[in-house]
C-alpha cells in the first residue's frame with residue numbers, strides 16, 4: 001500500500017489540505033487503488049502547501065502546491081510511483097531549500113506522523129530523556145547550560161540558568177510551564193512544531209520536569225491555534241497510552257503529567273507573568289518582578305516558563321550533548337534558530353539555520369525577494385515590538401547582540417517583508433494602536449502613551465505641525481521605554497522609532513497623500 | 518457556531534462544577550460556557566463567582582479582560598480577519614476596510630440579519646499566506662475581497 005503524506009499543518013489546511021485529502025481519497029477509491037494517507041506536519045516550504053509527498057523506493061517525492069482540481073492529473077501522471085507532473089519538486093529532502101538548513105529542533109517536523117509515539121521513538125525520540133535518567137538531574141541541567149541555549153521566546157535568557165534557579169529553590173511543588181502564546185505577527189514556529197512534532201515538546205517538558213523535580217506541566221496555547229489544540233491533545237493521549245507520560249515514565253520513578261490550557265485572545269498573556277496570572281484564572285495583568293517566576297511562579301511555586309522552541313530543543317541537546325549544539329552559531333548566540341520568513345515574500349516558510357546569516361541572505365537568497373516582484377523596502381524583525389530595518393542594514397547578522405546594536409531585537413525569529421508600497425508612518429501608527437489595544441493597563445506610559453502616540457502620528461500624517469509633533473512622538477517613545485513595566489510598553493517604541501529613523505520621508509508627506517494605503 | 522444552546526442556568530452550573538477539580542479553572546470554564554451558549558452570559562458571572570469563591574466584581578474583571586469572551590451572542594457565523602503586520606504587508610487593511618464598507622459594518626459588529634459577525638484578529642500564524650482569515654474556526658490563507666464577499670453570502674444562506 002502506497003503511503004501518501006498530506007500535511008495537517010494549519011497553513012496547509014488554510015490552503016485547502018482537507019479538500020485535497022478528500023479528493024485523493026475519492027480518486028483512489030474510484031480507481032480501486034489502496035493508499036494510506038498520513039497527516040504529517042509541514043516541512044517548512046510553506047509556499048508549496050499543500051505539499052503532497054509520496055513514499056517511493058527512491059525516497060519521498062513531492063508535489064505542490066496541490067489544489068483539489070490537480071488530483072486527477074496527479075493520478076494520471078502516476079504520482080504514486082513518483083511520476084513526472086508540472087507540480088513535481090522531485091525528492092523532497094534534496095530540495096535546495098534544505099541545502100543551507102541545519103535541522104535540529106525541526107529534524108522530524110514534516111517527516112513523521114506527529115501523533116505516533118512509536119514513530120517519534122523510531123526517529124530518535126526519547127534518547128534525550130533516557131540519557132537524562134542515566135546522568136541525573138544536575139548533569140542534565142549542566143548539559144542544557146553547556147549548549148548555550150537561550151530562550152527562544154524573545155528575551156534570550158539562558159535556559160540552563162533558569163532551570164538551575166528553579167531546581168535550587170526549596171519547595172514542595174514545582175511547575176513546568178510552556179509558553180505557546182506565539183502572538184507575534186510573522187511567527188509560526190511554535191505552531192508548526194506542535195502540529196508537526198508535538199512529542200519533541202512533550203519529551204522536552206519531561207526532561208525539564210526530571211531536572212527540576214516537577215510532577216505537573218502546563219502548556220498555555222493561544223486560542224487562535226485550534227489545529228494545534230486538536231493535534232496536541234491527541235499526542236498527550238498517545239503519550240499516556242505509550243507510558244511516556246503519567247506514572248513511572250519509561251520505567252523510572254518519575255511521574256509527570258501535562259495539561260493543555262487555552263488562552264483567550266490577549267497578546268499580553270505571552271508575557272510570562274501575565275501568562276501565569278491567566279493560568280491561575282485571573283486577569284492577565286503583568287506582575288512586578290521580583291519575585292521571579294523561578295522563585296514564585298504558578299500558584300506561588302517555583303516555575304520554569306519556557307517558550308515552545310526552547311523546550312522542544314532540550315531532547316536533542318540531551319541526546320547529542322550540549323557541546324554539539326554549542327558548536328553551531330556565532331558569538332553568544334549558539335545553536336540554530338528557526339527563521340520564519342513571511343509577509344510580502346516569494347518563498348515564505350520556516351528555515352532552521354545556525355545563527356549568523358545576514359538579513360540579505362535571509363530575505364533575498366532564501367526568501368527570494370518580494371512576492372509582488374517590487375523592491376524590498378523594509379523588514380520588521382521580531383514581531384510587533386521589533387524594529388523595521390531598511391535595505392541599508394541588510395548586512396546585519398542574525399544574532400541577539402548584533403540586533404541590539406542596531407536598536408532592534410530578534411524576538412521569536414520572525415521576519416515580515418514589505419515592498420516599496422508600504423507607508424511607514426501608517427505602520428508606526430499601527431504599532432502604537434496595537435499597543436493601545438493589547439496593553440494590560442497597569443502602567444500609564446503604556447496605557448495612555450500608546451493612545452497619545454496614535455493621535456500624534458495622525459497629526460503628523462495630516463501634516464499638522466509635523467516637526468513639533470515628531471519631537472513630541474520621540475519624547476513619548478522615550479517615556480514609554482523607560483516607564484513601562486514589561487516589554488509591551490517598553491518595546492512598542494522600537495517599530496515607531498525605527499520607522500522615524502530609517503524612513504523619515506514617510507512622515508513628511510503633504511496632508512492630502514496621507515490616507516491609509 | 519450555529520449550534521449554540523439557549524441560556525440554561527442548570528446547564529451552566531453543571532459545566533462550572535465539572536471543572537472545579539482543575540487548578541485555576543476560570544478560563545477552562547469560560548471557554549466551556551462560550552462553547553455551549555456561544556457567549557458568556559451575564560447570569561453565569563455570579564454563578565462562577567460563587568463556585569470559585571471570589572467576588573462578583575473580580576469575576577466580572579476576568580471575563581471582561583479577555584477579547585475571546587464575548588458577552589453578547591455573535592451572529593450565526595463569525596469571520597475573523599487578520600490585521601497584523603504580515604497581513605498588512607499584503608494589503609489586508611484596505612481589503613478588510615473595503616469589505617466592511619460593502620457590508621456597512623464596523624469591526625466587531627454583526628450584520629442586521631444576524632448572519633455574520635466580523636472581528637479583527639492579530640495574527641493567525643498564517644503569515645506565510647497573508648492575508649489570512651478564519652471562518653467559524655476554519656483557517657483561510659491568501660484571502661481576497663471576492664472570497665470575503667462569498668463568505669458573507671454563504672453566511673446568509675446557512
Ligand SMILES: Cc1cc2nc3c(=O)[nH]c(=O)nc-3n(C[C@H](O)[C@H](O)[C@H](O)COP(=O)(O)O)c2cc1C
Pocket residue numbers: 150151152153154155156157159179180181182183184267268269270271272273305306307308310311486487488
Ligand atoms: C508582551 C509580551 C509578549 C510575549 N509573548 C511571548 C510569546 O508569545 N511566547 C513566548 O514564548 N514568549 C513571549 N514573551 C516572552 C516571555 O515573557 C518569556 O520571556 C518567555 O516565555 C520565556 O521563555 P524562554 O526563556 O524560553 O524564551 C512575551 C513577552 C512580552 C513582554
Ligand code: SF4
Pocket residue numbers: 268286438439440441442443444446447484485486487488489490
Ligand atoms: S508595559 Fe503595558 S502591558 Fe506591560 S505591564 Fe505595563 S501596562 Fe501592562
Ligand code: FES
Pocket residue numbers: 185186187599600601602603604605639640641642643644647648649
Ligand atoms: S499577521 Fe496575519 S496571519 Fe500572521
